[in-house]
Amino acid sequence: KAGVTQTPRYLIKTRGQQVTLSCSPISGHRSVSWYQQTPGQGLQFLFEYFSETQRNKGNFPGRFSGRQFSNSRSEMNVSTLELGDSALYLCASSSQTSVGTDTQYFGPGTRLTVL
Amino acid sequence: AQSVTQLGSHVSVSEGALVLLRCNYSSSVPPYLFWYVQYPNQGLQLLLKYTSAATLVKGINDFEAEFKKSETSFHLTKPSAHMSDAAEYFCAVSDRGQFYFGTGTSLTVIP
Numbered sequence: 001k002a003g004v005t006q007t008p009r010y011l012i013k014t015r016g017q018q019v020t021l022s023c024s025p026i027s028g029h030r031s032v033s034w035y036q037q038t039p040g041q042g043l044q045f046l047f048e049y050f051s052e053t054q055r056n057k058g059n060f061p062g063r064f065s066g067r068q069f070s071n072s073r074s075e076m077n078v079s080t081l082e083l084g085d086s087a088l089y090l091c092a093s094s095s096q097t098s099v100g101t102d103t104q105y106f107g108p109g110t111r112l113t114v115l
Numbered sequence: 116a117q118s119v120t121q122l123g124s125h126v127s128v129s130e131g132a133l134v135l136l137r138c139n140y141s142s143s144v145p146p147y148l149f150w151y152v153q154y155p156n157q158g159l160q161l162l163l164k165y166t167s168a169a170t171l172v173k174g175i176n177d178f179e180a181e182f183k184k185s186e187t188s189f190h191l192t193k194p195s196a197h198m199s200d201a202a203e204y205f206c207a208v209s210d211r212g213q214f215y216f217g218t219g220t221s222l223t224v225i226p
Contacts, residue, residue: 045215
């Protein structure tokens with residue numbers, strides 16, 4: 001099976017712009033989670049989607065949003081970019097056949113730089 | 116909410132020496148625990164996971180971890196460090212489908 005893919009791998013934006021990141025989960029996986037990784041804060045959970053519904057949400061402002069499509073592909077959007085949004089954004093998918101025991105499989109991430 | 120504590124943000128070992136990376140969790144119920152490794156500019160790769168089947172869990176690349184409920188610990192070990200083990204290691208706990216990650220431990224292997 002192909003792994004989790006994320007596009008684009010690298011992105012440079014300026015403050016105030018918006019950005020959309022894409023994630024394609026492993027085939028058959030219905031759960032997609034997004035994380036922000038920064039040197040100072042580590043891995044922080046953004047949100048999780050399961051069957052097109054947001055099931056869990058982390059503590060991020062409303063500028064961060066996401067959605068999931070019927071084929072389980074997911075996008076996250078960040079509006080009105082700030083310098084502090086520069087980070088590696090990781091997507092992870094899992095099959096969620098049994099809540100809590102399923103492994104999350106990570107994509108390579110999208111490196112976002114805000115200038 | 117769950118929390119995961121990784122003691123030591125940086126660990127250095129000599130090549131061939133024992134690797135010990137520490138992880139403690141807070142949980143009132145038996146958790147599901149994971150260790151992931153991250154190489155530079157890559158995503159996280161699963162090393163091993165504990166799901167209550169056995170307290171000693173073996174993973175890839177000779178890594179293993181032991182679940183100790185009395186100590187709420189899930190430390191990662193490897194008998195002999197290799198240069199290729201240099202990376203960032205994350206401990207994580209899963210609670211009702213949501214993952215909580217530790218802050219990571221950067222492992223340096225000295226030749």
